[in-house]
Amino acid sequence: MKTAISYKNVKKFYGDLKAVNGITLNIKEGEFFGLLGPNGAGKSTLINMLAGLAKPSTGKISVMGYDVQNNYQEARHSVGIVPQELVFDPFFNVREMLRFQAGYFGKGKENDVWVDEVIERLDLTDKASTNMRKLSGGMKRRALIAQALVHKPPVIVLDEPTAGVDVELRQKLWEFIKDLNNDGHTIVLTTHYLEEAQELCNSVAMLRAGKVVAMDTTKNLLRKFATKNLKLKLNFKGEEKLPQKIDHIPHQIVEDAFIFQLKRITDITEITEALKESRVEIADIQTVDSDLEDVFLKLTNSNK
Numbered sequence: 001m002k003t004a005i006s007y008k009n010v011k012k013f014y015g016d017l018k019a020v021n022g023i024t025l026n027i028k029e030g031e032f033f034g035l036l037g038p039n040g041a042g043k044s045t046l047i048n049m050l051a052g053l054a055k056p057s058t059g060k061i062s063v064m065g066y067d068v069q070n071n072y073q074e075a076r077h078s079v080g081i082v083p084q085e086l087v088f089d090p091f092f093n094v095r096e097m098l099r100f101q102a103g104y105f106g107k108g109k110e111n112d113v114w115v116d117e118v119i120e121r122l123d124l125t126d127k128a129s130t131n132m133r134k135l136s137g138g139m140k141r142r143a144l145i146a147q148a149l150v151h152k153p154p155v156i157v158l159d160e161p162t163a164g165v166d167v168e169l170r171q172k173l174w175e176f177i178k179d180l181n182n183d184g185h186t187i188v189l190t191t192h193y194l195e196e197a198q199e200l201c202n203s204v205a206m207l208r209a210g211k212v213v214a215m216d217t218t219k220n221l222l223r224k225f226a227t228k229n230l231k232l233k234l235n236f237k238g239e240e241k242l243p244q245k246i247d248h249i250p251h252q253i254v255e256d257a258f259i260f261q262l263k264r265i266t267d268i269t270e271i272t273e274a275l276k277e278s279r280v281e282i283a284d285i286q287t288v289d290s291d292l293e294d295v296f297l298k299l300t301n302s303n304k
């Protein structure tokens with residue numbers, strides 16, 4: 001599989017601030033890749049450097065084999081980027097803006113069929129003649145997604161595309177992006193909604209403070225870091241306190257339930273026996289699998 005995007009030892013400093021602090025990353029062609037991490041982790045900085053909007057302090061970045069700095073034109077043509085910030089030209093309506101953008105990429109009339117399809121799939125048909133500055137936030141984002149797609153780039157990068165977008169469009173947008181991925185487009189998505197990433201991305205990199213803390217297929221990450229959790233609802237006769245014997249088993253209290261992180265399967269016996277001894281009744285019992293959110297919490301806690 002060829003490499004669609006490569007970052008080699010990339011750093012980006014703003015004065016003393018290390019926004020990106022030594023990242024090496026290879027995203028293969030055809031992947032649906034998630035760049036995950038909390039606010040300030042460096043996701044947008046990575047993407048802005050890919051778009052040529054920010055210059056790396058050190059390191060090399062390439063898209064479809066083209067160096068972002070030395071082969072700027074080719075690199076720029078290979079990628080469609082939806083920035084996190086809603087930046088647009090206030091004088092154009094949606095269709096004009098899309099035609100103009102297509103023209104910038106050297107596309108002519110023959111491209112109109114594709115532009116119309118993009119407009120339709122993003123539910124922008126009714127707004128095609130509306131001026132950009134008159135659109136709501138969610139509509140602006142749709143238009144900017146369309147703008148990134150006009151030249152049908154092999155690599156599509158979306159920086160927090162669902163921020164401020166309603167649930168219905170979110171579903172539609174993902175259907176469209178999944179179709180593009182099935183047609184061979186490489187997709188890179190940043191999000192702090194880990195649930196969304198878990199559902200969509202086959203590989204992810206988790207960032208924290210400008211560094212990659214984990215990178216793998218979503219499946220492997222879940223397998224490597226997953227734990228079984230036991231969720232119990234308990235009826236206490238006396239004080240609402242766990243028997244001391246099992247207090248050492250890692251657990252948290254969520255609403256009215258205790259969630260134990262099981263290290264071994266025998267932990268279950270230990271828990272139920274200790275509860276029985278202390279005459280605490282189990283009202284409800286359930287096992288829960290961990291998700292990317294748990295993986296991320298574990299990784300960031302152990303790295304502190």
Ligand code: ADP
Pocket residue numbers: 014017018019037038039040041042043044045046
């Ligand atoms: P994310 O997209 O993961 O939320 P960013 O890449 O936007 O994170 O930001 C990473 C860090 O770099 C943050 O601390 C942010 O404040 C800082 N930063 C980003 N852009 C600039 C800039 N143009 N000037 C100074 N600091 C910046």
Ligand code: MG
Pocket residue numbers: 043044045084159160
């Ligand atoms: Mg960001």
